[in-house]
Amino acid sequence: MSSSRFVPQSPSNGKIQPLSTIPDYAGLVKYLLQPFLESKESLKVDCEISSSRPRVWIRLAFEGEDKGRVFGRGGRNIQAIRTTMEAAASAAGQSVYLDIYGGTTLEHDSGPPNRSGTRTPLPRSSSAPRSSPRLRSR
Incomplete structure (x- = not known):
């Protein structure tokens, strides 16, 4: 066995190549x-390298219909992608x-927004203290 594979080799022009190169994050994701x-x-990918x-910030955007497949059950798919990127x-x-x-589709919204573009506020609960239910003994 030769130990030369662990020592960086200089190319013929005498310059040493850097050991770590910046990965193509956009291509990988x-x-x-x-x-x-x-x-x-x-799919839209924006990659910002500080x-x-x-530090590297990767911003992804895609259609809302694909969200379930990208995230996977319990977020397993996206967690695997995050781990690979890390x-x-x-x-x-x-x-x-x-x-x-x-896509930002609100599936559990309480109704359509009012004319001003904001949702109607929920009714406030009364400030009176609630009494706990009494249990009957038999």
């Missing part, structure tokens, strides 16, 4: 997410933050 998407064109700190970032000496934006 697209590769991981596209199998879950119905319409692959709806120059002062070793592993790629830590190999490059960075930390990664993954923000996800999707």
Whole structure:
């Protein structure tokens, strides 16, 4: 066995290549997410790499219908994607933050918004103290 594979080799021009290169975060996240998407064109990825700190912010946006497939049961799919992105970032000496934006459909809304664009407030509960129910003994 040769131990030379653990020592960085210099190329023929004499310059040493950096050990860690910045991963293609946008390409990696697209590769991981596209199998879950119905319409692959709806995926928007924004990657911001901080120059002062070793941090990367990745912002994702996709259609609301794909949200269930992307997140998976109990968030397993998205957690696996986050873990993969964190592993790629830590190999490059960075930390990664993954923000996800999707369609905002309110399924459990109490009704349509009023004309001003805000929801009607819920009725206030009375300020009188509630009495606890009394139990009868038999």
